[in-house]
Amino acid sequence: MSDAEAPAPEAEAPVEPELRHGAPVLGGPGEWVVYPAREELVAVVKALFEEGFLMCLDLTAVDYLVHPGRLLPPGVSPERFELVVTLISHGQRERIRLRVQVPADDPSVPSLFNLHPGTEAMEREVFDMFGLTFVGHPDLTRILMPEDWVGHPLRKDYDSGRIPVQFKGAPTAR
C-alpha cells in the first residue's frame, strides 16, 4: 500500500505551498487538509474520488465572523464562511479534510451531490444553519428548522437571545 503522502501527481508547485490536485495542502500523513478555491472544489473532490476517497463522511461549515485569524496556507485569503468537507479512503485508511473559503457577500458553493449523493442532507443542514446555498442541489430546503423560520441560527451574528418564538400560526411574538 503506497501511502497517501504522494503529494501531488500534477504538482506544478512553483513556491512554498505544497499542492494536491492544484490546491494548497497543510498537515501531515493521515492528517492532510486541502484548501481548494470555491471553483475548484468539485474538481478536487473528483480527483480525490479517483484517488480512492470514495466516501464523503461529513460536510459542515464554520462562521469565522468573530475569529478571523486562523492558519491558512499562503495564497489562501480568509473569508467569513468556511465549508469543511471530510472524505475517507477505505483503501488507504485515511481521512482528508477540505476547507473552502466562502465570502459573506456571495455565500454560495457548488454542490457535491452529483459526486456524493450522501451529502444531500448535510448540504441542506448547512444551508439551514449557515445560509450557504449549494448550486446544483436538488432540493435545497431547511431540514432542521421549521420551513418558515427566518435567519440562520449558527451564524455568529444570529441574535439567539432575543428572537421571539416563531411558529406557523403564532399570532405575535410573546
Next chain:
Amino acid sequence: MTTTDETMTSEEHLSEDPSLTSEGGQGLAPRDVTAAAERMRELGAVLRMAESEAAGQIADDSELEGAPLDETMIINMGPQHPSTHGVLRLMMELQGETVLRTKPIVGYLHTGMEWTGEELTYLQGCTNVTRMDYASPLFSELAFSLTVEKLLGVEIPERATWIRMLMTEMNRISSHLLFMATNGMDLGAVSMMLYGWREREETLRFLERVTGLRMNHNYIRPGGVAADLPDGWRDDVLRLIEMLPPRLDEYDTLLTGQPIWRERLQGVGVLTAEEAIALGATGPILRSTGYAWDLRRDMPYLAYDDVEFDVVVGTYGDCFDRYAIRLNEIRESISIVAQVLDKMPKGDYRVQDKKVTPPPRARIDESMEALIHHFKIFTEGFKVPEGEAYCAVESPRGELGCYIVSDGSAHPYRMHIRGPSFVNLQTLPHLMHGGLIADAVAVISSVDPIMGEVDR
C-alpha cells in the same frame, strides 16, 4: 414564505424554480411539480448517471410513470407513530401498497445542540453531546473527548483508555439490545421487546453502578473518565457476560431461525456496497452489504489493536443481515469486554494535569493551589489551543465524528457532531422504493435511527 434577502444571493440557483428551492418545499410534493433530480432522489436513485440517461430511466420506470397521478397517493407517517423510533416523519407516495417515493422529514427534536456546544466550556461539553444519541451516549462523549484531547495534545493514562473501552463496549451491547427489542416490536414479535429490554436493563444497571446514571452519563470527559471503577466491578461484569450469551441464544431460537421472522426480513430493503458508500452510510448498514469496514479494526482508536475481535459482515445487504450483524456484534462486544477484564491495567483513571482535570478531593483540603485549580476549572474551564480537529469513533450506528474549532478560549468556537443516524437516514428512499408499505416498518427499524442524534 421565503427567506430573507441576504441569505439568498445566489440568483442563478433560485431562478430555476423558486417554488422548489424556497423554504416551502420541505414536504413531499406531487410528482408533476417535482423536478427530475429531486424526484430521482425521492425514488432512491443513488448511483450517478448523465442527465439524459436519468430522464430515460424515469421514463422507463413503468412502475412510476405508468401510474397515473390519480392512482397514487401521498401519505404521511409520523412524527407520532410507534414504529418511527421517536419523531421521524416520512412522506410516501404509494401506488396501491407499493412505495414509490419516500422523503424523510426531520427536525422535530432539533434543540440547537451544536449551538449550545459553543456556549458551554470544554468540561461541560460532554453533558451536551451525551444527550444526542441517547441510546449510546458514551460514544458521543468519547468522540468529543478524543477531539478535545487531540487539540490539547494530552495523552491519557492507560487505565483511562481501557475503562473507556470497557464502558463503550458495554454501551454498544445495551444499544444493540435496544435494537433487538424495538426491531422485534416493530415486526410484531412483542415478546422480543420484553426480552430485549430485560437484558438491556441489566447492562444499564452496570453503567449506572459505574457512572451514577442509566443514560446521559457524562462519564467520559476530556482527560480521562469522571471516576474510577467501583469496588466489585469485576464481579458485575463477569455476571453480565455469563448471563448474556445464553440469552442471545434464546433470541436465536426465538427469531433467527423462525420462518415468519425470516420472511419478514430477508430480501427486504436491499442495499449494495456501492450504494451504501455513495450515500455515506456507515456502521451495520455498510457492513450488511459485505463491506468489512469497522473503525475499531481499520483505524484503531483507544486500545482496539490490543484486543481480538471479528468484524461481522453480511452478504445481501437486507434487513435480515442488519439484524444478524447487530446480534453478532453483541457477541463480539462480550468477547472484547472479557479481554478488557484480563488486561485492565492499574493506574490513574484521568490525566493528572492541573490545567485540564480537577484535583482529587483529598488534595483540596490540604493545598490552597489545588483549591484554586478546582475553582478555576469549574468556573472558567480550561483553555484549549487554537486549531481544529476531527476525531471519529465507531458507534453502534456507524462513524460518529466530532469536529471542533478552537479559538484559544475555554469554549469551542464551533462544535459539530457527524451523527451516523443523520447520514444513514438518507438510505431510506432507496431501501423503501418498490417495497410494500408493510415492509417500511421493517426498513425504518433496521436503519436504527436515533432521532436525538439526527436532529441534534
